[in-house]
Amino acid sequence: DAVIVTGKMTGDPPSVEDVKLAKEIAGDMPVLIGSGLNPDNAEKLLRYADGAIVGTYFKINGIAQNPVDPERVRRLMSVVKRLRSS
Template identity: 50%
Template sequence: MIGSGISEENIESYWPYADGFIIGSSLKEEGYWMNPVDRDRVDSLMEKVKQLREK
């Protein structure tokens, strides 16, 4: 598990080294940990994960 600093922009470089990721503030509005989750950020990250799973 990797649990710090993961985002849509860098998950691909960490993908081969972990079985799972803990993702927090990069999915929040404006990337700030106290803000609500931003659905668009979640959707975008999950699209990237889908692409990585298909490789």
């Protein structure tokens, strides 16, 4: 079980304020980013979240119907690994 915080639509990240509020209210329940996580916003969002569900960002050109783009996976996961190790 987890609390999932999303933006207004697929690919749209939640606001930092929404993630912070969810974390405050959720208590011991994990809080996950449910949309819009990318290398540019990962640091500010994952500061307050326990993890993320990533789909569209990992696809070629960020289009949901396309196959997974290994370079996009590497790019985001290198940021996540750096954040989690610091």
